[in-house]
Amino acid sequence: MSQESLKTVVTRIAPSPTGDPHVGTAYMSLFDYVFAKQQGGKFILRIEDTDQKRYNPESEQRVIDALKWLGLAPDESPEIGGPNAPYRQTERLELYQKYANQLLESGHAYRAFETQEELEQIREDMQKSGLGQGYDGRAKRLSKEESDKRAASGEAFVIRLATPTEGETLIKDALRGEVRIPNSEVPDAVLMKSDGIPTYHLAVVVDDHVMGVTHVVRGEEWLPTAPVHVLLYQTFGWQEPVWIHMPLLKNADGKKLSKRRDDSSLDSYKEQGIVAEALLNYLATMGWSMPDGREFFSLKDMIKQFKFERISLGGSVFDMKRLRHYNAHYLREVLDLETVAERAKPFFEAAGYSWKDEDYLLDVIDVLLPRIETLAELTEQSAYFFSDSFNYTEEAKRKLEAGQKHLEALERELSRLDFFDFDDVDDALREYVKSESVKMGEVMMPLRAALTGSTQAPGVSDLAVILGKSRTLERIGRAISYLEAGLPDDKPQKPKKDDEAGATP
Numbered sequence: 001m002s003q004e005s006l007k008t009v010v011t012r013i014a015p016s017p018t019g020d021p022h023v024g025t026a027y028m029s030l031f032d033y034v035f036a037k038q039q040g041g042k043f044i045l046r047i048e049d050t051d052q053k054r055y056n057p058e059s060e061q062r063v064i065d066a067l068k069w070l071g072l073a074p075d076e077s078p079e080i081g082g083p084n085a086p087y088r089q090t091e092r093l094e095l096y097q098k099y100a101n102q103l104l105e106s107g108h109a110y111r112a113f114e115t116q117e118e119l120e121q122i123r124e125d126m127q128k129s130g131l132g133q134g135y136d137g138r139a140k141r142l143s144k145e146e147s148d149k150r151a152a153s154g155e156a157f158v159i160r161l162a163t164p165t166e167g168e169t170l171i172k173d174a175l176r177g178e179v180r181i182p183n184s185e186v187p188d189a190v191l192m193k194s195d196g197i198p199t200y201h202l203a204v205v206v207d208d209h210v211m212g213v214t215h216v217v218r219g220e221e222w223l224p225t226a227p228v229h230v231l232l233y234q235t236f237g238w239q240e241p242v243w244i245h246m247p248l249l250k251n252a253d254g255k256k257l258s259k260r261r262d263d264s265s266l267d268s269y270k271e272q273g274i275v276a277e278a279l280l281n282y283l284a285t286m287g288w289s290m291p292d293g294r295e296f297f298s299l300k301d302m303i304k305q306f307k308f309e310r311i312s313l314g315g316s317v318f319d320m321k322r323l324r325h326y327n328a329h330y331l332r333e334v335l336d337l338e339t340v341a342e343r344a345k346p347f348f349e350a351a352g353y354s355w356k357d358e359d360y361l362l363d364v365i366d367v368l369l370p371r372i373e374t375l376a377e378l379t380e381q382s383a384y385f386f387s388d389s390f391n392y393t394e395e396a397k398r399k400l401e402a403g404q405k406h407l408e409a410l411e412r413e414l415s416r417l418d419f420f421d422f423d424d425v426d427d428a429l430r431e432y433v434k435s436e437s438v439k440m441g442e443v444m445m446p447l448r449a450a451l452t453g454s455t456q457a458p459g460v461s462d463l464a465v466i467l468g469k470s471r472t473l474e475r476i477g478r479a480i481s482y483l484e485a486g487l488p489d490d491k492p493q494k495p496k497k498d499d500e501a502g503a504t505p
């Protein structure tokens, strides 16, 4: 890629606004962004909205928001504008019309007047006689006069690329070397539809050229149609960009990660409380690796070390479990506690939690971090820190029952403490366990159940200290009243999940 280094590097992400922002868009954007930044170049966001049937009006904003969330800020976009504005293809229709007309005039494209039914018939006939699928190029044989006349009379037509029938088209892919496709296999692709809206093929080539895109980084699903694009560059006499067809992200079955089948929406990851840094790091390891093999690295480090040459082509399996593993690492080891708290706040607020004291929030998060992998889990598991009216799980009820006498004793012991910091509480609990000659768990489990409603929670001394003396005693007292009111509970609530069933104490 050294011959390109004299030009300013320009990359682009060109999503079609059709639905949920897809992880594939983040994947391509990451490599676009990293390479552009490394080369002192530009990264453009262009919205390819020429497919009006699949157009979804909210989708553009969601892509913009997703890139912001990821921290992959484009240098030019529909939102911030730029020297190549507009950045929505439907606002650039005149440009495509101009180039389509140019191709018509030079004989590199032709009008085709077939109706939908005729096209279907042609397709069927071709299939029957083993000539492949698509279109047989018959309208190419219309004389210029006839074509002009029919167009002037108002007959609907599309404009198709007149692909050479002989020879081959060479795609110089930076990852795959030379890919040769016989021209007989390249269709006379439609460039302009009958409503004057271009297809992806024409629009992408025109825009990449006029926007000065030097490196087209996109998924390998576009490789089969790349000859159409290469032929267009050649026909216009434009310099081709460097083609980089990236391996696809796959699901566990080895199939392309799909919007319908797989959890592949960026919004969904965000809602689950995946942090952007972790997602980027994980995506960076999909088909690429650091020269020193490090698993965890920042975007900055990637920018320093990145080379397309280190991409491997197999395609990587995108595994939610691995993503969560990366996320846990970022939450526990990379981001500082204040940053995690900032990220967690919107989740807590959405759950209706409130807190007066910032330190309380930090303590809660700190004690739960080793037990959670996402911010959504953090929210779920921290509920008892923000509300006193939690339910007891079935397991917790059993532990309370078994430990009633310890709870009564501990209520007395703990109420005697003048100081309620970790050491005081911990010593008091240990001494009690020793004096009773019982196992630690026999005391801690009922206490944990009393403080949290659950048996799955952090260490009891930590819990008690974070909750504070009065709330700790209150919760123990409430558990005792609950036990005194008589078990089993006479108003059981509908169980939610296995261990979450409960009754209000």
Ligand code: GLU
Pocket: 013, 014, 015, 016, 048, 200, 204, 217, 218, 219, 222
């Ligand atoms: N609009 C295409 C898409 O939705 C862009 C493909 C390309 O990058 O050329 O993926």
